[in-house]
Amino acid sequence: MKGRASDHEEFLAATLPYADLLQTLALRLAPHPADAADIVQDTYLRAFAAWQRRRPDDVGAWLATICLNAGRDERRRHARRSAALCDGPVPDLPGRADTAEAALERLGTARIKAALWALPDAQRIAITLMDLCGFTAAQVAAITGAPRGTVLARVHRGRKTLALSLAREHQPPKRGQVPR
C-alpha cells in the first residue's frame, strides 16, 4: 500500500505536465468538452494502472496512445447512449465581455476547430499529434500504429484540406450570390 502511495506521487509528477497535450488530443476525439475531460481522466486512470507494471520510456507518446484508446471507447459508449447525431462542436459565440478583436479571434479559432472536425478521423488525429501536440513523424507512427509514410501522407493531406476549406470560407461571394 505504501509502495502504491509513493508510486502515485511519482506517476503524477511524470504525467501531469502532459495534461494540456492530452486535453488538446481529447478535444479532437470527442466533440463535447465534458466528454473530452472524461477521456483525459480515463487516460490518467488507465495509465496509472499500467504504471505499476512498467515505466514507459517516452511518457508523452505513451499517454497519447492510451488517450487514443480511451477516446475510441468513449466514442463507442457515446454512440450507444446517444440517439442524437452530432457532427462536431458548435462554435462559441462571442460573449458580452469580448472585445471586437477577441470575439473575431474566438470565432476564427472556432472555425479552424470545426474545419479540423470535418477532416477524416485518421488525418485529424495525425495532424493533432504532430502539429498540436508536437510529436515527430516517428512518434506519431508508433502511437497510431501506422507506417511512417502513411503518417506523412495523412498529415500533408489534412493540412492541405484545412487550408483549402478555410480559404474557401474567406473568398468573397460571387456577384450573383450577394444577399439582398
Next chain:
Amino acid sequence: MSHDPEQLAAAYLITMRPRARRRFDAHLLACEPCWQEVRLARCGRHLAETARDLAPPQLRDDIRAAVTAAATLPAPRQHPRWPIMAAAVMTAAMLAGATGLARPWPHTPPAPYAAPPAAITAAVASYRADRLPGTAVPAEPAPTLTPLTLHLAGAARGELDGLAVTMFAYRTPSGERLTILVSSQPFPETSHARELGGTEGAWTMRASGVTIICAQHTHAMLLLGSDPALVRQAAALLNAI
C-alpha cells in the same frame, strides 16, 4: 524528370534532412506544383497550430484526486473471488428473506457525520477499476435488479476513503455494469452534483464517464454506471428517485 509533388512536399515539411532540404529549396524555385503543395501545407500547419487547447484548471485537481483515490484502493487479486462472494450474498439474502428481514437497503436515519467528498471520487475510481472496496462478506442482501436484466456479479464490505460501505456489482448479459454502494451514513454531495427534479433530494452527477445517482431521503445509497439510462432505471426500480 517526373516526380510526386505531394510526397516530396510532405517529406520536405516533416522529415527531410538538411542537405536534401537545400536541394529541394532550389527545386521549389522552378517547380510550380511543388511550390503550391508546400504553400498550402504550410498554411494548413499554421492554422492547425492555432487550435491548441489548455486543460481547464480544475482538470488537474480532478486527475490528482482520481489517481490518489485509485492508489488507495486494495490491489486487484490474481484470481477474483467474486463468484464465491456473490454466492455468499445470495445465501444471506435467502436467509434474511426467510426470516422476514430482507430490506432493499438499510433505512437508518442520516447521521450527523458527513463523509469527505473524496469518498465520491473513490467510489468512481472503484467502479472504473471494477474492483470491490474490501473483502468482507456483506451482512445485508443485495437489491434485486433482475427486471433490468442486471444480475449480481459480486459484493463485498469495505471502506471508501474511511467511509464504511457495502458494494454490490451487477452486470447485464451484454456486459454493461452497474454498481450500488450502501452506507449507514449519507454520501456527501459535491459541488458538481445537481438535484434530480421531482425527487426528495436525490442528486446526480457525472464524472470520468460515470453517471452517479445518490438516493433520495437518506442519501445513503449511490448508484454508479456508464449508461445514464440504466442508472436512472435502476434508481427508479429501487425507489431511490
